[in-house]
Amino acid sequence: MSGTAIEIEGLRKAFGADEVLRGIDLTVRSGEVVCVIGPSGSGKSTLLRCVNLLEEPTGGTIRVNGDEITHPDANLDAIRIGIGMVFQQFNLFPHLTALGNVTVAQRKVLRRDKDEAARIARENLARVGLAGREDAYPARLSGGQQQRVAIARALAMDPSVMLFDEPTSALDPELVGDVLAVMRTLAEDGMTMLVVTHEMSFAREVADRVIFLDGGVVVEEGPAAQVISEPRQARTREFLARVLDPASAGAPAGTVGKEAPE
Amino acid sequence: MTASSETGQGAPAAGGLTRRQRRRLILGGEYALFLGVIVAVALLADWESLRVNFLNLDVVGDLFPEIITVGLRNTVIYTVTGFVLGLVAGLVLALMRLSSAGPYRWTAMIYIEVFRGLPALLIFIFVGVGVPLAFPGTNLPGGVYGQAALALALVSAAYMAETIRAGIEAVPRGQMEAARSLGMSRARAMRTIIIPQAFRVVIPPLTNELVLLFKDSSLALFIGVSLNERELAKFGQDLASEKGNTTPIVVAGLCYLLVTIPLGYLARRLETRQRRGQR
Ligand SMILES: Nc1ncnc2c1ncn2[C@@H]1O[C@H](COP(=O)(O)OP(=O)(O)OP(=O)(O)O)[C@@H](O)[C@H]1O
Numbered sequence: 001m002s003g004t005a006i007e008i009e010g011l012r013k014a015f016g017a018d019e020v021l022r023g024i025d026l027t028v029r030s031g032e033v034v035c036v037i038g039p040s041g042s043g044k045s046t047l048l049r050c051v052n053l054l055e056e057p058t059g060g061t062i063r064v065n066g067d068e069i070t071h072p073d074a075n076l077d078a079i080r081i082g083i084g085m086v087f088q089q090f091n092l093f094p095h096l097t098a099l100g101n102v103t104v105a106q107r108k109v110l111r112r113d114k115d116e117a118a119r120i121a122r123e124n125l126a127r128v129g130l131a132g133r134e135d136a137y138p139a140r141l142s143g144g145q146q147q148r149v150a151i152a153r154a155l156a157m158d159p160s161v162m163l164f165d166e167p168t169s170a171l172d173p174e175l176v177g178d179v180l181a182v183m184r185t186l187a188e189d190g191m192t193m194l195v196v197t198h199e200m201s202f203a204r205e206v207a208d209r210v211i212f213l214d215g216g217v218v219v220e221e222g223p224a225a226q227v228i229s230e231p232r233q234a235r236t237r238e239f240l241a242r243v244l245d246p247a248s249a250g251a252p253a254g255t256v257g258k259e260a261p262e
Numbered sequence: 263m264t265a266s267s268e269t270g271q272g273a274p275a276a277g278g279l280t281r282r283q284r285r286r287l288i289l290g291g292e293y294a295l296f297l298g299v300i301v302a303v304a305l306l307a308d309w310e311s312l313r314v315n316f317l318n319l320d321v322v323g324d325l326f327p328e329i330i331t332v333g334l335r336n337t338v339i340y341t342v343t344g345f346v347l348g349l350v351a352g353l354v355l356a357l358m359r360l361s362s363a364g365p366y367r368w369t370a371m372i373y374i375e376v377f378r379g380l381p382a383l384l385i386f387i388f389v390g391v392g393v394p395l396a397f398p399g400t401n402l403p404g405g406v407y408g409q410a411a412l413a414l415a416l417v418s419a420a421y422m423a424e425t426i427r428a429g430i431e432a433v434p435r436g437q438m439e440a441a442r443s444l445g446m447s448r449a450r451a452m453r454t455i456i457i458p459q460a461f462r463v464v465i466p467p468l469t470n471e472l473v474l475l476f477k478d479s480s481l482a483l484f485i486g487v488s489l490n491e492r493e494l495a496k497f498g499q500d501l502a503s504e505k506g507n508t509t510p511i512v513v514a515g516l517c518y519l520l521v522t523i524p525l526g527y528l529a530r531r532l533e534t535r536q537r538r539g540q541r
């Protein structure tokens with residue numbers, strides 16, 4: 001248990017007859033940053049969503065900080081407190097201000113009193129560079145700011161693990177940097193992070209390890225520099241060639257560089 | 263209108279008129295017809311008899327203040343209590359309808375199908391006549407007020423349930439997921455995150471439902487109301503027969519419009535504002 005934050009064994013997930021994850025083994029140590037890359041539809045989001053049981057696995061076990069979240073009697077709500085999640089589409093609560101977004105779960109779930117929740121919310125908003133925007137509603141914030149509020153919202157629960165599902169894919173290119181910078185700082189501060197991303201330079205610089213997922217299995221796994229710069233598997237090389245230089249490859253570029261919804 | 267075929271844009275048509283000239287001609291004809299009808303009605307109608315029967319100022323004077331202090335007051339009481347009761351029931355039904363437990367879902371679905379398919383009048387008769395027949399001696403709290411509120415709630419709960427359900431389903435799935443990922447239970451997420459957002463979506467349709475209920479409250483007269491329990495329609499009816507004059511019904515109608523038109527306008531305003539607010 002010591003040193004192991006996430007432990008996934010033989011994880012399987014099928015949607016009807018469609019088996020999306022076909023036996024995944026993955027361990028993330030405390031303080032480690034692991035990036036998951038892979039083509040669209042390879043099951044990256046599903047893998048991440050299984051880790052906090054937003055998606056119920058059809059097989060295998062997942063332990064987070066020693067708690068087996070896949071156990072039938074697991075207290076999901078309690079275990080999820082320790083697992084922060086950041087979504088591609090932010091999923092901020094539009095009827096609450098930035099401060100409200102960051103305080104609501106502290107108050108209702110952790111039962112922190114109003115002042116303490118607000119204080120912790122302000123700290124975390126400042127941490128993601130949004131001091132002074134406490135009273136703004138999500139609709140008044142740019143995509144990059146919204147995503148940083150979402151990060152602050154997760155951090156305010158004092159999670160031991162953070163999951164990021166393509167946190168910058170819905171952002172305009174010029175807003176990506178701010179969000180990645182926050183994630184980089186978080187990594188430097190020792191947060192355990194499991195990150196699905198198409199940002200290869202982020203993966204290369206920040207990740208300790210990179211996992212290449214394709215067809216529901218881990219095709220290649222290793223130190224970031226090795227997997228991205230000198231991939232061993234042909235499928236990894238093919239994928240990276242397409243992602244790093246979309247223009248040269250004939251295949252569609254998948255979800256890379258999708259425009260923001262607004 | 264004329265049957266001449268359309269030619270190219272701006273080119274003279276068959277009759278030698280440009281399109282603009284033709285349009286003016288048609289418009290002029292329409293105005294002339296309208297004016298003609300107005301003049302004919304003005305000349306042929308017996309204005310004095312109309313005034314005496316429909317807007318008799320002596321009768322109008324006799325209506326006040328009771329038409330407001332009794333009629334409108336009771337209409338408002340029936341509507342508001344029925345609406346609140348129906349809203350609570352509608353919310354419960356909507357949540358049952360969305361429940362993962364089959365029996366809840368089926369019960370709500372049956373209720374909704376049944377009560378959307380029944381005429382409001384039948385429900386009022388059922389509550390006002392049928393229930394007292396079936397259980398003699400039992401009384402709803404509040405007497406007629408309780409019966410009217412119950413009947414209106416029964417009428418409206420099914421509609422409101424469907425409206426609220428649609429509102430809840432309109433909240434993106436990611437909202438529930440974000441709430442759950444923060445450790446909220448499903449019930450907690452519903453209360454704190456989903457329902458407040460759903461209610462913003464359903465305020466305009468619920469305002470429309472309030473307008474419908476305001477009108478349907480007139481059916482309370484079928485419950486059998488005492489003098490002081492009369493709402494606008496019954497009040498208008500009673501005074502019309504008492505005075506042998508239609509004026510009370512007209513004035514009661516004006517009282518309805520005084521409320522329904524602004525409320526309907528408000529609902530449309532809220533609706534357009536909301537549509538614009540959705541980026
Ligand atoms: N709720 C669901 N029901 C049915 N099929 C699903 C569901 N969620 C995902 N899938 C399917 O599972 C497969 C993997 O989806 P997933 O979202 O995990 O891929 P991904 O690697 O995250 O892709 P992307 O890069 O496009 O986000 C896809 O074929 C998808 O259609």
Ligand SMILES: [Mg+2]
Binds near residue numbers: 044
């Ligand atoms: Mg995905």
